[in-house]
Amino acid sequence: MARRKRKQRHEEHMDESWLVPYADILTLLLALFIVLFAASNVDAQKFNTLKSSFNSIFSGGSSVLDYESPVPVEIENRTTGKRDESLETVESKAEQEQEELKKVQEKINDYIVENKLEMSLKTNLTEEGLYVTIQDGAFFDSGSAKVRAEDRELAHEISELLVMNPPRTIIVSGHTDAIPIKNSEFKNNWHLSVMRSINFMAILLENKKLDPSRFSARGLGEYEPVATNDTAEGRRLNRRVEILILPNTEQQ
Structure with missing residues (x-):
């Protein structure tokens, strides 16, 4: 009889070991709901703008951006809270370089006018850089690659025009x-x-104020003509040496 009562008391004692994983599951669910709630607060206007941009590029078929994203779209810099201005910085530097090259062009043009070299030298400012074109008759005899002795002084004067700060x-x-x-x-x-x-x-590099590491030479033969080769005047224009001054893209 006493043995039966002891067994009943043992059966009434419940196993509570399942409470620990159950509490862990509740905690994880709570954390999940918090994350989902935070992710749902997306700036709709910024997301739609970015969505439209990508959809216009990747046109045709379904876009992954047609589906709701649980991840907020970050347009602003996380550290400063400001919009990323790297593109604006690059564009501003490019405009500044164009202005600097324009000043160099004006300096060279003044030299050309003062020395009455309009028939031999000319300049052209492009997005690629500043071109200084020298007709071959200004320095070379026909079929020769040697700069004439009487024209070396002119080449030295041109080298002075290429001394710039920054180089x-x-x-x-x-x-x-x-x-x-x-x-x-x-x-x-x-x-x-x-x-x-x-x-x-x-x-040009006999001028010690110029940095040889900044210079390179190339030959393009007849493959980049600026005029027709069917006329004597066109051929004269095609026979030339060009100095291309590139914009300075280095960080200051």
Whole structure:
């Protein structure tokens, strides 16, 4: 009889070990609901703007942006709270560089006018940079890549115009017309154009105020004409050396 009562008391004692994982599940569910609530507070206007932009690019078929996103779209900088202005900074620097190159162009144009070199030199400011074009008759004899001795002083004066602060990258390019060259010194027009650019650049770099690491030379032969090769005047314009002054994109 006593043994039966002891067994009944043991059966009335419940196993409560399931309460621990149950409490953990409740805690996780609460955390999940908090995260979902926070994620639902998306700036609808910013999300729709970004959605429209991507959908216009990836047109055709269903876009993943057609579905509701549980992740907030961040347009603003998380650290400063301000809109990312990197694009505006790049555009502003590009405009500033164009203004600086315009001043260099005006300086070179003044030199051209003062020395009555309008037929030999000209400038052109583009988005790529500032071009200074030198007709081949100003420095080279026909079929030659050697700068004439009487024109070296002019090359030295041009080198002074290239001294800038801050310094900029400069590319010297040689160009020819489309008539094949006929002499034993050069294999073709490409060879001639390369040697003209190298020889002219070498004289420029005799100016110790210029940094040689900023300079490069290339030959383009007849492959970038600026005029027709069907006329004598067009061929004259195509035979040239170009100095390209690139915008300064380095961080200051």
